[in-house]
Amino acid sequence: MTGAVLKTARRSCLSLVIAFLLGGALIASLQHDIKAPFAAYNALFTGAFGSSSSWANTLRQTMPLLLTGMAVAVALSAGLFNIGAEGQMAVGGLAAAVAGYGLKDVLPGYCLLPFSCMVGALAGAVWATPPVLLRVTRGVHEVITAILFNYIAQNLTRYLAAYPLKDPAGQAPQTPEVGATLPRLWAAYDVHAGLPLALILVCLFAWALRYTVWGYETRAVGQGKGAAEAAGIAVRRVQVTAMLLSGAIAGLAGAVLILGEVPFRRFPADFYGVGYGFDGLAVALLASGSAWGVIPAALLFGGMNAGAEAMAFSVGTPKQIVQVIQGILIVAISATAGLTPIRRNFRSDSVDADGRENHKADVRID
């Protein structure tokens, strides 16, 4: 057990080194300066972990990544790739904003807050439903449908926040301010109660995956659909449940962002694209499908996001370099994965026309 964890950690570290080296080469070649990567990475690190305010910034960025990373990890543990987390997050955020405003005169604050969170989670689960249903009934791969649902979520939430649900009192295309917000942990920094909530949920997920019947069935399906089915596990039910849960967590991430963070507290029309949903993919992959791994991976990505702003500001390296590093990281991790859970999830992944799974893992090709 410890050996496997060490192996995963070593592989993740190796992939990180590769990604940062290649990213550094790119900075050097595009800025025509061999010293540029050092300055950029120095600024990145200082911006992420250099002072208490940069730590606060990092933690602020880590909170949503814990949730979206966990959302993707839940789906991944059942052998599904939830690339739709970004869209589910936007829909969840909008639903929470609407609930938080619409019911603010009806419910007292301590009821309104959990209720808005729940509405957000529910909306995220609803948004994740069609892709997984199409997968298990019609055999359309969930990655393609979820990507299309992302585009639809982007346009739909932008339209709804800019026209029918717009705050009539203001000029900006955004919904009215919500009635109850998540309290801050420290008065001086924008780190709010979403952080402990996310940590508790990650721990709960790690525990449930290891010690409950649900977790056992989910892991069994993730490690091999054929064997799980032969053991009498209802594969489709497990996959639908995992995807709905994944969507709910992504929706909750959107809700917590809207209800907690200072620039929000209302749903802006351009909310889709904050990027936490896509970063969640990289976080879950870096964690190699392990629930506990989500915490360090989210912290690392939170730090990279927080540091990227500082880097762009102080040395002028565009913050998109972080995106490049994240892309290389995904490839590097999966290329060095060997036969680990991630790899197994993607192996016998195709479905035939009638929606029956082809258990192609039985076919050996060399």
Next chain:
Amino acid sequence: MYELISAALRLASPLALTALGGVVSERSGIIALHLEGVMLTGAFVAAAAAKATGNAIIGLFFGAIAGGMIGLLHAFLTQRLKTPHMLSGVGINLAALGMTTFALRQSSDLYESAPQIAPVVIVLLAALGAILVSFALSRTTVGLRLKSCGENPVAARSAGIPVVRLRYEASFFSGILAGTGGAALSLVGLGAFTENMTAGRGYIALAAVIFGKWSPIGAVGAACLFGLGDALQVTMQTLGWATILPPDLLTLLPYAITLIALTLFRGGVAPHALGIIDGDDS
């Protein structure tokens, strides 16, 4: 009506080229999720090369070659390093988006318009590509060998076919087609590269491959359908329908059409060994 059809053809041809690339790649057994990144890279390199040389045809050429390079990278990752195809695709797309945006921020002159190509050239290229790929896959030795790699690599290998080499070649050629499709986006009409200018067209092209049941003609037909959806949206906006249906809902149309098409008309069978990683068992 005439305008609608010409707009549909103009918008469909980059999708059709990319979808043809998708067919070639998937028939050889490689899942073509990386097409989005290929298109984006092709669009960027084409705009940059056209700008630098002042010649749009040279731009198109370099865009195609850049696409082919990304195709080779995807083949290397999936065949040599045995990365799961979906993950390699997602990683390439993310890195391509970051890298093109990064490079765009570094060279501000790319915002100005580059030399352009007449839309009819791209439409002709797409038609030519469709005939070529369709003929090659059904009538030539290399096409039949390629399909055997996607259906049953074990049998192909025992028949003496170099499966991995053919897949590299297929992925390179697929990248050239999709890179041309991407180059068409930046060289036709706008004549400049903008941030994330593909906006999911690579994924729509992949949906066209599935919807077209992995046949070149079917994929091009599906691409034309999606192009029509795109053209309808553009025409409705210029005709002033925006007062009835807001633009955000109109831009939703092509994605919704793709989804409905995928839901209703699924019936094809994927190449049997699509996305299977060599030597993975247990």
